[in-house]
Amino acid sequence: MAKALSLHNGVYLIIALALIIFPFVTESRTWTILLTQIFIFAILAMSYDLLLGYTGIVSFGHAMFFGIGAYSTGIFLKSFEPTLLYFILSIACGMVLAAIVSFFVGILTLRLKSHYFAMLTLALSGLFLVAAEKWRTLTYGNDGFTFRAPEIFQDRLVFYLVALGCLLASFVFLKRFVSSPMGRVLISLRENESRTASLGFKTLHYKVIASVAAGVIASLAGSLYAISLRFVNTSVMTMDITLDALLMTIIGGVGTLIGPILGAGVIELAQHYLSGLARENPIFERWIILFGILYILAVIFFPRGIAGGIQSLYLKLRGKKVGVHRSLKKRVVKS
Amino acid sequence: MANLLEMRNVHTYIGEYHILQGVDFTASAGQVSVLLGRNGAGKTTTLKTIMGLHPAKSGTILFEGKPIEKLSTHKIARSGLGYVPEDQGIFSTLTVEENIRVAMRDQSDATAKRINYVLELFPDLKKFWKKNGGNLSGGQKQMLSMARAFIQDSRLLLIDEPSKGLAPVVIGKVIEAIHELKKQSTIVLVEQNFRMASKVGDTFTLIDDGRTVHTGEMGYLIENEEMKRKYLGIG
Amino acid sequence: MELLINIFVNGLATGMLIFLLAAGLTLIFGLMDVLNFAHGGLFVWGAFAAVWTYTATDSFMLAILGALLTGVVLGFVTEKLIIAPVYGNHVQQILITLGFMLVLTEMIKVVFGPNQLAAGVPSYLAGSFEIGDVILIKYRLFIIVTGFVVFALIQFILKRTKIGLIVRAGVLNKDMVQALGIHIKKVFLYTFIAGAALAAFGGALMAPYSGVVYAEMGLEFGILAFIVVVIGGMGSLPGSLFAAILVGLAGSFMAYYVPDLSLAVNMILMAIVLIFRPQGLFAARG
Numbered sequence: 001m002a003k004a005l006s007l008h009n010g011v012y013l014i015i016a017l018a019l020i021i022f023p024f025v026t027e028s029r030t031w032t033i034l035l036t037q038i039f040i041f042a043i044l045a046m047s048y049d050l051l052l053g054y055t056g057i058v059s060f061g062h063a064m065f066f067g068i069g070a071y072s073t074g075i076f077l078k079s080f081e082p083t084l085l086y087f088i089l090s091i092a093c094g095m096v097l098a099a100i101v102s103f104f105v106g107i108l109t110l111r112l113k114s115h116y117f118a119m120l121t122l123a124l125s126g127l128f129l130v131a132a133e134k135w136r137t138l139t140y141g142n143d144g145f146t147f148r149a150p151e152i153f154q155d156r157l158v159f160y161l162v163a164l165g166c167l168l169a170s171f172v173f174l175k176r177f178v179s180s181p182m183g184r185v186l187i188s189l190r191e192n193e194s195r196t197a198s199l200g201f202k203t204l205h206y207k208v209i210a211s212v213a214a215g216v217i218a219s220l221a222g223s224l225y226a227i228s229l230r231f232v233n234t235s236v237m238t239m240d241i242t243l244d245a246l247l248m249t250i251i252g253g254v255g256t257l258i259g260p261i262l263g264a265g266v267i268e269l270a271q272h273y274l275s276g277l278a279r280e281n282p283i284f285e286r287w288i289i290l291f292g293i294l295y296i297l298a299v300i301f302f303p304r305g306i307a308g309g310i311q312s313l314y315l316k317l318r319g320k321k322v323g324v325h326r327s328l329k330k331r332v333v334k335s
Numbered sequence: 336m337a338n339l340l341e342m343r344n345v346h347t348y349i350g351e352y353h354i355l356q357g358v359d360f361t362a363s364a365g366q367v368s369v370l371l372g373r374n375g376a377g378k379t380t381t382l383k384t385i386m387g388l389h390p391a392k393s394g395t396i397l398f399e400g401k402p403i404e405k406l407s408t409h410k411i412a413r414s415g416l417g418y419v420p421e422d423q424g425i426f427s428t429l430t431v432e433e434n435i436r437v438a439m440r441d442q443s444d445a446t447a448k449r450i451n452y453v454l455e456l457f458p459d460l461k462k463f464w465k466k467n468g469g470n471l472s473g474g475q476k477q478m479l480s481m482a483r484a485f486i487q488d489s490r491l492l493l494i495d496e497p498s499k500g501l502a503p504v505v506i507g508k509v510i511e512a513i514h515e516l517k518k519q520s521t522i523v524l525v526e527q528n529f530r531m532a533s534k535v536g537d538t539f540t541l542i543d544d545g546r547t548v549h550t551g552e553m554g555y556l557i558e559n560e561e562m563k564r565k566y567l568g569i570g
Numbered sequence: 571m572e573l574l575i576n577i578f579v580n581g582l583a584t585g586m587l588i589f590l591l592a593a594g595l596t597l598i599f600g601l602m603d604v605l606n607f608a609h610g611g612l613f614v615w616g617a618f619a620a621v622w623t624y625t626a627t628d629s630f631m632l633a634i635l636g637a638l639l640t641g642v643v644l645g646f647v648t649e650k651l652i653i654a655p656v657y658g659n660h661v662q663q664i665l666i667t668l669g670f671m672l673v674l675t676e677m678i679k680v681v682f683g684p685n686q687l688a689a690g691v692p693s694y695l696a697g698s699f700e701i702g703d704v705i706l707i708k709y710r711l712f713i714i715v716t717g718f719v720v721f722a723l724i725q726f727i728l729k730r731t732k733i734g735l736i737v738r739a740g741v742l743n744k745d746m747v748q749a750l751g752i753h754i755k756k757v758f759l760y761t762f763i764a765g766a767a768l769a770a771f772g773g774a775l776m777a778p779y780s781g782v783v784y785a786e787m788g789l790e791f792g793i794l795a796f797i798v799v800v801i802g803g804m805g806s807l808p809g810s811l812f813a814a815i816l817v818g819l820a821g822s823f824m825a826y827y828v829p830d831l832s833l834a835v836n837m838i839l840m841a842i843v844l845i846f847r848p849q850g851l852f853a854a855r856g
Binding site: 056057058108109112113114115116118119120122123124126127130133134239243246247250282283285286288289291292293295296299300 | 605652655656660661662663664665666668669670672673676677679680684789793796797800830833834837838840841844845848
Binding site: 388426429440487 | 739
């Protein structure tokens with residue numbers, strides 16, 4: 001087991017190093033920007049995976065935390081000086097706000113059963129969207145506003161490395177989080193909430209902690225997103241952001257953390273290429289159909305997505321019996 | 336006597352829990368067979384397994400010689416089994432009449448005759464014909480549930496703990512009803528109340544930890560203090 | 571006064587359209603315990619099918635038939651392919667139906683093109699009645715009347731027919747209905763198809779009301795229908811009617827008097843209900 005773990009970590013390390021070196025060996029600006037975008041959405045999708053994959057709750061309101069981060073950074077850098085200090089302060093401010101909001105939202109919503117929870121998170125994030133649209137003195141509504149990023153980010157390469165650093169930090173943090181005793185409780189919550197409760201765990205308490213952690217990390221992703229565009233408008237608060245996170249998490253592999261990163265990569269890349277192809281044939285503008293179908297197939301047949309597929313392929317190649325994850329087993333029984 | 340129902344080495348899982356771990360059970364035509372055992376021994380699960388509500392994972396269940404363990408619940412019911420669950424399964428916001436109507440499979444004279452028969456057996460149902468099922472007393476719900484199962488021309492009635500939560504006087508009425516229904520149909524009864532079981536049962540099957548541990552004539556169990564103490568905690 | 575009446579009629583008509591959507595949703599939830607986030611997709615397909623048929627044939631009746639047929643076919647496919655594999659698992663239901671919603675929305679653009687389509691009102695429903703100073707737009711009255719007729723019809727089916735009786739019994743206790751020898755899966759399928767047809771019908775009526783149809787209105791109205799179902803109590807038909815009218819009227823009055831809040835009012839209504847009375851105003855069970 002220890003050997004397998006260190007092998008895993010070795011692979012992660014190699015990939016991380018490759019990504020760090022990558023922009024120094026290639027000249028391609030397009031790739032640098034594209035990968036930066038992938039890193040940002042990977043952070044968002046991982047934070048969503050903490051909720052969906054590790055705690056077993058479906059939130060329709062994750063965009064509100066992304067939006068809080070994006071607006072914090074945008075407003076800070078527009079209102080004050082576009083310096084690195086204000087950038088860091090804006091991230092901190094977004095995270096604190098997201099923590100506060102997710103704490104109260106969690107307390108209000110997490111008592112409810114899954115679909116009521118989904119609807120209430122949808123409603124609350126809808127209210128945030130309306131607020132962003134109506135509070136025009138601050139947000140300029142749907143038109144949005146541009147702002148200047150700190151000088152140092154003029155170099156795309158620097159921002160690439162910052163985004164990658166944030167991704168790695170979030171990954172390590174979440175990995176530790178889910179393998180801590182706290183994370184174990186969350187997983188057992190997902191498997192069987194009433195049993196976990198009967199063992200004496202305060203389930204609400206644990207779910208709120210998970211949703212705060214997820215909210216804070218989503219806010220970080222939002223801050224980075226704002227910098228990458230140097231522009232913020234209400235689109236950062238819309239359901240589309242939540243749907244993106246959902247697609248990436250499910251297609252990449254729920255409950256794996258590495259899956260959402262893969263999912264973000266696959267979807268962003270495909271979106272990039274397919275919208276390129278759309279210039280030749282408009283059918284490619286409908287790329288979401290392809291992902292929608294993939295997503296549906298993943299929900300029914302491959303609940304562990306790409307990451308789960310790679311894992312079982314790897315185990316098969318090593319001649320091991322493929323261990324069926326417990327959540328998978330349960331889903332198969334139910335379907 | 337022919338075996339109307341026969342279970343052989345039946346195993347049932349609920350989720351990941353292995354609840355029935357080898358149940359053998361037979362119900363002979365025309366008799367009242369009682370399933371006995373402690374709380375959680377697997378009696379209710381046995382009935383639900385027969386009905387296909389918790390399908391058997393392995394083993395065979397024969398009804399009138401035909402295997403039914405792979406059939407879905409509605410087909411099992413239609414092959415001639417009536418089910419009276421522990422909570423009576425009354426549709427609470429439907430009237431007594433509507434509860435009966437859900438169970439009616441056709442408008443034939445035979446069905447009408449059976450309905451008249453149960454209404455005579457349980458006059459309370461006639462009295463509260465237009466009342467909501469949820470507003471009936473515990474005993475009346477029990478009667479309605481039995482009536483509903485009976486009017487389907489069921490050759491076997493599965494009745495789960497009919498005495499549960501009822502006053503002694505009402506239990507007396509239920510016992511009478513079972514004696515009466517026995518003339519028309521074979522009955523399998525799950526019962527915690529040993530006094531009641533001993534009054535209506537012809538044979539018994541003892542279930543413990545999901546396994547059949549003993550089966551025989553009711554008279555034998557009544558005499559056997561040790562067995563009662565060991566498996567039922569009474570005596 | 572005439573202003574108030576106009577706002578009222580407008581709100582009522584919108585409410586009735588939402589009700590048509592919510593009715594199917596609430597029945598499906600009550601009976602099958604399935605939350606169908608793709609319901610709005612069936613609505614928008616109904617709308618497009620109706621507009622397309624109306625443009626092709628110039629017959630409003632055929633347009634409605636076309637929408638109903640689309641609803642029935644899509645309902646059948648959706649139940650078999652999307653819903654049946656995930657019975658009993660709420661999280662998977664939410665995920666899969668949401669994914670299907672995306673697919674349905676995008677498919678609209680493939681089949682009918684990416685642009686919005688204009689929808690006309692048939693001549694016999696165009697225009698308005700004038701009673702004194704009050705102007706009543708015919709088509710809105712038509713929607714309101716149709717809404718009440720549909721409500722009465724569903725109530726009749728539920729209360730007076732055997733299939734309705736089985737549906738009501740199934741909402742209360744599925745296992746018992748099966749143990750009484752009824753093939754509940756078949757009843758599920760019929761209910762789902764009926765719900766889908768109602769949604770498509772709602773879409774067909776919506777098109778001339780709003781004047782244009784566009785793919786994204788499925789999600790918009792789907793969310794509205796959900797809000798209504800949650801407020802009214804999942805599984806309760808009268809609850810949905812009440813909540814649909816409430817949401818329709820609230821939207822219409824707010825749009826006039828406090829336009830800044832009109833977008834938020836539904837969300838606020840639902841949030842309040844969920845926080846203080848999560849089972850909804852008219853709880854179907856318990």
